[in-house]
Amino acid sequence: MQVERASTLDVRTSEDVVKVRQEVRNRTAAVGFSLVDQTKFVTAASEIARNTIDHGGGGVARIETLMAAGKRGVRLIFEDQGPGINDIKLAMQDGYSTGGGLGMGLPGSKRLSNEFHVESTPGEGTKVTLVRWKSS
């Protein structure tokens, strides 16, 4: 797998979430995602960016354009140094929330991505990786 282009954005304020959405919109459009697929991945990015702020105390988002076996896609990596997630399995359940939200963020974003991975160490932080490929 080859990373064609990468950029890193701060994710600290609600304005930053809008910037992440815009960058993901531009990248997915440049790769040639359909309008529906763009919207799905931008929405997933918005959910995880907000989690990074609300649960992780802010962090960074790395946005990469990928090329693998003739397929093109976009990978998003959100990292924070917050308190981490104690029980990832529980956090992945629909409707489970510790932050007073709807509990849609993680499970909903997973449904909107082709690949979805959460790594977290309590006390050290969380890393969420999302990939969506251009559908052929």
Added chain:
Amino acid sequence: MEQIPILKVGRCLLVSIQIDMHDKLAMALQDDLTHKLVESRARGVLIDISALDLVDSFIGRMLSNIAAMARVLDAQTVVVGMRPQVAITLVELGLTLTGIQTALDVDRGLTLINRLIDAEGEHGAGGAR
């Protein structure tokens, strides 16, 4: 500070969201609408989201909150103009937009909201106004 305009049209408040809202702006809109509803004694809220290219869980929750709050203040809420790709994404995300009535465009939304207000009136709800 940015602000989303709220217009009074007949018995309704009309809000057209034309920008990619950050969360604080969405919260401000919710507050502004509450005050405007009381002030104007409007019976309906029509929210046009045809310019929104995304509705995530935060914006979805804001729309549900507005509808719930309007209900308590004796007003009906109708959301109009959702783009097809936004609707598809909302369903896959798992959001149901509880308590929200929708219509395809502003015209149909106004017709629906007026019908809802008239139906309410017949039952005597909100008679104190």
